[in-house]
Amino acid sequence: MAGNGKVLLEVDNLVKHYPVYSGKLIRHKTGVVHAVCGVSFELSESETLGIVGESGCGKTTLGRTVLQLVNATSGSVRFEGEELTNKKGAPLRRLRQELQVVFQDPYASLDPRMPVGDIVAEPLIVHGRWNRSSGPRRVRELFRLVGLNPEHTNRYPHEFSGGQRQRVGIARALALSPKILVLDEPVSALDVSIQAGVVNLLEALQDDLGLSFLFIAHDLSVIRHISDRVAVMYLGKIVEIGTRGQVYEAPSHPYTQALLSAAPVPDPKRERARRRIVLEGDVPNPTDPPSGCRFRTRCWKAQQICADEEPALIDRGQGHPSACHFAEAAEVV
Amino acid sequence: MAEVLLEVENLTVSFPTDEGLVQAVRGMNFTLEPGRVLGIAGESGSGKSVTSLAIMGLLPGNARIGGSVRFRGRELIGLSDNQMAPIRGGKIAVIFQDPMSSLNPVYTVGWQVAEMISEHQDVSKDEAWKRAVELLELVGIPRAAERAKAYPHEFSGGMQQRVVIATAMANDPDVIIADEPTTALDVTVQAQVLEALKTAQARTNAALVFITHDLGVMAGIADEIMVMYAGKPVEFAATEELFYNPRMPYTVGLLASLPRLDTDSSEPLRPIPGSPPSLIDLPSGCPFRPRCPLSRERCEIEEPPLRRIGRDRHLAACHFAEELEERGAEIFAPIADDAEVISS
Numbered sequence: 157m158a159g160n161g162k163v164l165l166e167v168d169n170l171v172k173h174y175p176v177y178s179g180k181l182i183r184h185k186t187g188v189v190h191a192v193c194g195v196s197f198e199l200s201e202s203e204t205l206g207i208v209g210e211s212g213c214g215k216t217t218l219g220r221t222v223l224q225l226v227n228a229t230s231g232s233v234r235f236e237g238e239e240l241t242n243k244k245g246a247p248l249r250r251l252r253q254e255l256q257v258v259f260q261d262p263y264a265s266l267d268p269r270m271p272v273g274d275i276v277a278e279p280l281i282v283h284g285r286w287n288r289s290s291g292p293r294r295v296r297e298l299f300r301l302v303g304l305n306p307e308h309t310n311r312y313p314h315e316f317s318g319g320q321r322q323r324v325g326i327a328r329a330l331a332l333s334p335k336i337l338v339l340d341e342p343v344s345a346l347d348v349s350i351q352a353g354v355v356n357l358l359e360a361l362q363d364d365l366g367l368s369f370l371f372i373a374h375d376l377s378v379i380r381h382i383s384d385r386v387a388v389m390y391l392g393k394i395v396e397i398g399t400r401g402q403v404y405e406a407p408s409h410p411y412t413q414a415l416l417s418a419a420p421v422p423d424p425k426r427e428r429a430r431r432r433i434v435l436e437g438d439v440p441n442p443t444d445p446p447s448g449c450r451f452r453t454r455c456w457k458a459q460q461i462c463a464d465e466e467p468a469l470i471d472r473g474q475g476h477p478s479a480c481h482f483a484e485a486a487e488v489v
Numbered sequence: 490m491a492e493v494l495l496e497v498e499n500l501t502v503s504f505p506t507d508e509g510l511v512q513a514v515r516g517m518n519f520t521l522e523p524g525r526v527l528g529i530a531g532e533s534g535s536g537k538s539v540t541s542l543a544i545m546g547l548l549p550g551n552a553r554i555g556g557s558v559r560f561r562g563r564e565l566i567g568l569s570d571n572q573m574a575p576i577r578g579g580k581i582a583v584i585f586q587d588p589m590s591s592l593n594p595v596y597t598v599g600w601q602v603a604e605m606i607s608e609h610q611d612v613s614k615d616e617a618w619k620r621a622v623e624l625l626e627l628v629g630i631p632r633a634a635e636r637a638k639a640y641p642h643e644f645s646g647g648m649q650q651r652v653v654i655a656t657a658m659a660n661d662p663d664v665i666i667a668d669e670p671t672t673a674l675d676v677t678v679q680a681q682v683l684e685a686l687k688t689a690q691a692r693t694n695a696a697l698v699f700i701t702h703d704l705g706v707m708a709g710i711a712d713e714i715m716v717m718y719a720g721k722p723v724e725f726a727a728t729e730e731l732f733y734n735p736r737m738p739y740t741v742g743l744l745a746s747l748p749r750l751d752t753d754s755s756e757p758l759r760p761i762p763g764s765p766p767s768l769i770d771l772p773s774g775c776p777f778r779p780r781c782p783l784s785r786e787r788c789e790i791e792e793p794p795l796r797r798i799g800r801d802r803h804l805a806a807c808h809f810a811e812e813l814e815e816r817g818a819e820i821f822a823p824i825a826d827d828a829e830v831i832s833s
Contacts, residue, residue: 210675317764347532347702352746352760356824359757374675377705381748381758401753418680420705421751422744424728427708434684435677437631438645489751 164335164368165199165222165255170231172214172221176443187443191217193392194231196469199336202362204369206383206400208376210415212439214392215372219338222370223257224248235336253283256329260341262321266313272324273299273309279331298327303357319350323357330361338370343378355382376419380404388412391442391450394469398476406485408478411451417488433488449480457482494663494696495521495544495581499556502539502548509769513539515720516556518795521664521696528711528728529700530743534765536720537700541668545583546573560664579609582657582695584686586669588649591656592641598652599625599637605659624655627692628685647678651685658689665690666698671706683710704747708732716740719766719776722795726803736798736805736813738781738820745818757823775807782820783809 172192177183192214199205207215220226222233224240233240235251243251256279259265266275276295280286296306302323313321322342329337339358343351355378361367373379379386380400387397388411396409407413414433421427435454440446446453452462461481472483502514514536521527529537542548544558546568558565560581565573577583585591593601602621606612612620618637626633628651641649650670657665667686671679683706690697699710707714707728714731716724716739724737735741742761763780766772772779775788787808795806807813813820 210677319764347765348704349532349743349746349761350764352748352758353762353824355748356757356760376676377748377750380750381754404750404753414677416750418676419750420703420709421749422704422708422732422747423751424708424732426751427705432680434680438647438678
């Protein structure tokens with residue numbers, strides 16, 4: 157399933173800052189939430205890049221900024237060489253057909269008053285690709301593609317289980333035959349026995365249609381299972397990026413190591429034999445991130461240089477980029 | 490045989506609704522001994538949380554409760570709120586998923602822990618405050634003496650959950666019920682809170698009922714595990730036995746459908762086909778039958794009892810549990826389009 161090398165999406169030094177206002181009578185800007193701070197990566201054809209991190213690390217904002225659902229503060233997003241961040245109106249709509257999205261909550265992301273067939277047809281209508289004879293056929297085909305019964309197009313979302321609703325969301329995202337899907341926690345709301353079917357479906361769709369996935373999730377096991385490459389985010393930045401094997405078997409950033417060591421494994425003997433890296437304290441406030449390395453306030457390796465100088469995301473001899481002055485591979489899973 | 494703290498016997502809970510009777514718990518049985526950790530696993534709607542609420546007497550008035558819950562021989566079902574009050578938060582403590590549903594936003598955390606102590610014990614205000622600070626320190630709140638004067642909203646989710654753990658252990662409980670205590674937390678925080686919980690349990694030598702859907706967390710904390718499906722326990726065994734030799738197709742399916750952190754595999758997962766049944770309209774016979782690859786005629790006629798199978802203290806509710814010895818996870822196919830059965 158690994159990508160064939162042709163780069164589809166290039167994200168370069170992407171920044172998204174949200175202003176914070178206060179004052180009752182006269183609103184004035186009092187600060188900035190550093191949600192995404194200089195993120196760069198590439199996504200190739202038929203490749204899955206997993207974006208993993210804890211709440212507030214900026215992974216969802218990253219997905220939305222890539223999709224142009226929120227405007228980037230600075231930086232660049234290019235799809236097949238074409239810049240997205242400076243486009244508006246018709247040119248942006250044309251490019252949007254190539255990048256579609258699946259959201260986390262299959263209850264909130266489907267209009268409860270629309271039959272699911274109409275939900276799946278809507279992107280075709282919006283983009284002027286609906287045709288009275290071929291349209292319904294395309295919708296039925298999409299239903300079959302995601303493992304739903306094509307007879308059920310006139311049912312409403314509440315008649316479906318969580319897993320089936322997520323399939324409706326996937327069918328809607330596929331309606332315009334996009335090249336890239338941004339999946340934001342697509343299986344987090346589902347029970348494990350249902351989640352597995354949706355994960356398998358996504359993998360099968362990728363094989364059949366040659367899709368590229370930007371797969372955003374907090375679940376380290378799901379990310380390992382589905383990704384070709386993995387980027388780990390902390391406080392708006394990628395701290396480590398590499399192939400799945402590099403990141404999981406030889407993580408070199410202390411945060412990646414702590415994160416992986418904290419994730420439980422469903423195997424009692426292994427789980428009880430593991431050494432946990434228990435981090436001190438909490439994630440710092442994103443309106444006032446620490447100087448230098450953003451992880452230094454919780455890092456056991458931190459020294460003066462970490463406060464003075466921000467470590468670049470570069471290969472430090474481990475074969476893959478890591479944003480730590482003292483990067484060193486360790487086995488923690 | 491060690492002393493039995495809590496005995497749950499044939500507990501049933503149902504809720505009348507406009508659509509019909511929701512059978513949330515259909516016969517729960519277990520006993521608890523001091524210092525042991527009983528894990529209750531299962532997916533949404535399996536009856537795990539309703540069981541814990543029933544034990545604590547916290548179900549809404551319209552719930553119909555049957556069976557028996559005995560704490561040190563005393564029947565708890567049917568006790569009035571006044572009669573329950575000294576037990577709740579005293580000898581039996583509970584920790585819920587969302588710490589802000591347990592904490593009062595208008596009082597300092599130290600006040601809330603201290604209140605818990607003075608409610609159940611005859612101590613002075615100062616003494617209660619001193620003990621509260623000690624407890625907050627014990628669950629890993631840095632600068633506890635100072636932080637005790639802060640309000641819940643000044644704490645992060647993980648820190649709030651530690652405060653709840655401190656209140657839970659305040660009166661040296663015999664039983665702590667933790668209902669998805671780490672589900673809302675990030676993994677690194679989850680690891681910290683689990684440590685705090687283990688400390689609390691070791692200090693009080695309480696029996697812990699740990700309810701979770703996360704089998705990874707379960708693997709690390711439980712001594713014994715009960716798996717629930719459609720309101721009933723369907724398998725019970727010591728933790729290692731359950732993970733390495735599951736004997737109920739549902740448990741086998743749950744384990745097979747998990748993506749693994751600890752192995753590099755691109756093999757497709759093995760999902761359980763279909764979805765859990767409606768608790769209003771359960772299928773005849775075994776409730777897992779419509780999703781079960783082993784199901785045959787007998788499963789339709791007769792609901793399998795939780796019975797003892799070969800090994801020591803291993804119980805499973807499947808007519809064909811013995812067949813799983815040979816086949817294991819293979820009974821589930823690695824498929825994507827699992828032709829889900831549309832309910833209604």
